[in-house]
Amino acid sequence: DSGVTQTPKHLITATGQRVTLRCSPRSGDLSVYWYQQSLDQGLQFLIQYYNGEERAKGNILERFSAQQFPDLHSELNLSSLELGDSALYFCASSLIRDSPLHFGNGTRLTVT
């Protein structure tokens, strides 16, 4: 158990809808990262937050947004969903920016 909690574990929704994925980092970890893993793309970095502030952006679509709250949990919002957004979404956390990342077990999103 990495200590990173992601909810929900599974999510099935229709095209055009909006969903929110939630991540609770390990106790004390200040940095949160979001990754997307689809079959054909591998693990892709989306975005990183450190102590509430956005620190790095990767291949995150404009339809996606994220934030880290004062209690350090993070949410990833996906809107106007398309079939191609079906993937595993992982959250990871680290104590400080250059500590090892610890990953949750992901949210499996299926868009129908």
Added chain:
Amino acid sequence: DAKTTQPPSMDCAEGRAANLPCNHSTISGNEYVYWYRQIHSQGPQYIIHGLKNNETNEMASLIITEDRKSSTLILPHATLRDTAVYYCIVRGGSGGSNYKLTFGKGTLLTVNP
């Protein structure tokens, strides 16, 4: 981030040591070598990391060559539960601006009974 090169797949007999190689010839002086593994659709699991010295923990050993252009992850006594995709990642260290992990395709290690 420096790019890494890993063999796409390897096999290992249960109980034997698994030695997973990684080339990172363009690594910079302040970049660390990290190893993660992913067991079928679970979240990637941190294994070990190092800068230039060899490192060992309860999971594995990491051997980094003196010129730092390659490394080897050693699982001393592989079990069936070690079957996974293993990722070798070069990551910016302290003072760098890039703390994210960039995953490649990794090596699928299959441990056979």
